Amino acid sequence: MGFEISKEASPYLLTVNDAQLSEKSNLPRLTTTLVCDDIDNPSITLPLTSTKVQNLIQEAERRLDAQDVKDYSQSINLLQQATILGSAYAAAKLGSLYLNPLNTSTAPNYLSAAGYYSIALKLISMIPCKWWDLKLLLDIISGGWYELICSRFDRRRDLYTWNHGIKLMKQIDKKLQDPDFTGVLSLKDNEKYRAIRIHMVYCYALTAEVDNDYPLALKLYQETERVGFCRVTLADKLIKKAHTKYRLLESRVPRVQPVCVQCGFVAKELTEIWRLLVCSKCQTVACCNRDCLAKHLKSHDKF
Ligand SMILES: [Zn+2]
Ligand SMILES: [Zn+2]
Structure with a gap:
């Protein structure tokens, strides 16, 4: 019996040993970006899954560094495998590669980027929020959805994907605002938490603005400001932008x-x-x- 189990696992044994030997383990970070293996026990991520995912991501990043066209498509393939195994990090990496391709011969594909950023958010929402990697979440929101919605998307052309992104962000936002979660954040994480919220609320505000719902847009730009400065440069700039937007829109909304x-x-x-x-x-x-x-x-x- 024991022999059979080890035979079953043999294709992976080598990779497990490799990871242990290389000592380049980033498992603590990985557990915060990897969906658990057991829905009833959310803390359980099998070592086999995490090692496999870690190896896939490392290999993909190594090939990306090589900057060879063939390696590029290979690394996309590896990241797709890691995404299937539940890695939010791999999904987000794919999103960023479709949004800003590393090699100049590949054109960006905004819908694919949105697709992978959606998967990343869905995977994250499956991880209990006390284990969320807020740096990754900030990358997905500010580098991904904010960028797509505020600079790349066209409201009419990309209406469905745009609304889907807003819906996913609101789901994440709801979990983020749970006092059980916000109450235990470290100072650094609190800054990231606020930076994430600033970007999300700004996206809601801009959506209301392009839909000509000025009273709602005003309310949301004000809410963006109210999150407060967070020492994350891009987010703090966005607060100032929300303030300017508020002043501009204010004159267009009748006070009477x-x-x-x-x-x-x-x-x-x-x-x-x-x-x-x-x-x-x-x-x-x-x-x-x-x-x-x-x-x-x-x-x-x-x-
Ligand atoms: Zn009067
Ligand atoms: Zn009258």
């Missing part, structure tokens, strides 16, 4: 509600909104016609 303060008429059509008369005295309310405005103006005389 499109409702007649006197008779309660609600202006829905744009032409109706244009016809509203803003009270010159208080400048905070509108009326539907001159009669209503005259009645409203009388209320100012009482004071």
